[in-house]
Amino acid sequence: MPASPAAFPPPRVLVADDDPASRHFLCDGLRALGAHVQDCADGMQALQLARGEAFDLLLLDCRMPGAGAREVLAALRTDPAARSARSLAIASSAELDGARERELLGCGFSDVLRKPCGVAELQRLLALLPGGMPVLDDAAALRASGDAATMQALRQLLRGELALLYQELGMPDRDQAALDDRLHRLRSSCGFCGTAALAAEVARLQQRLREAPHEALPAIAQFRGAVQATLQALDT
Incomplete structure (x- = not known):
């Protein structure tokens, strides 16, 4: 909502x-x-x-x-x-x-x-601003995936990816290069799963990591919150 x-x-x-x-x-x-x-x-x-x-x-x-x-x-x-x-x-x-x-x-x-x-x-x-779009957009996901069964299957895959990413973001020894690659792939998955709000947060974190990688902790914390909100929405 x-x-x-x-x-x-x-x-x-x-x-x-x-x-x-x-x-x-x-x-x-x-x-x-x-x-x-x-x-x-x-x-x-x-x-x-x-x-x-x-x-x-x-x-x-x-x-x-x-x-x-x-x-x-x-x-x-x-x-x-x-x-x-x-x-x-x-x-x-x-x-x-x-x-x-x-x-x-x-x-x-x-x-x-x-x-x-x-x-x-x-x-x-x-809609790119925080709170400007729903966490899950079923209509957008159906348009991208083609049918409800495919949408649900893709969302289950996304859920597993996000659960692992949420844990990794809380670790102090993150691999920045690997994180950048994960974020790039995640933006594509968001499009198929109707999680545009999370996609916007991915873009914001990528920008912060690109501009000021040594000052990215607040942005990572905000992004981790968006991941958690998406996980909660996928579980309901």
Whole structure:
């Protein structure tokens, strides 16, 4: 079941875009979906706001006066005093090809938003936040697996994998290379089993391990909690 509003307050989103029409649509759409939105029109103001306030989601245009999405994110990620230093970051652009998208993801963005977009795309971005999606999505799992029997068989395999992973994450002598490989395979399994919330947590942990492997203990603890919640849901 989706998390209750009391458990997860409305997300705080920073929208930085120098195009007035795009900024207006993005802000209105996100507010209609229940988010609290702060907006600005240039990269330096976005950086100032993100340093001073704790946003859950940063939606940054790739080309803005002062600094683009990449420059803003790079400055935040290397500033431990910034209150949004570890916020989920999405790059937006009207000019994207596959190579450019892969480059942005490699720079630490969790996703890329192609403009123009619709409200459905904004809803998908909000779903990347903690509590934004159900632990188990039977409809998604059935679409991916094809039938109920296959879905259940795949979920049983996933359950065994998660039980072992939960134990290993609690050990002090984890093999980082092996963990990265496990996480890569787990994202694929999540798609077939309808565990999109866990897949989002996998992506967040991969990002933290890539950016700051020696400061990953809080992220691992959060991910271990998501694994436990998924195991509980699979057992009901």
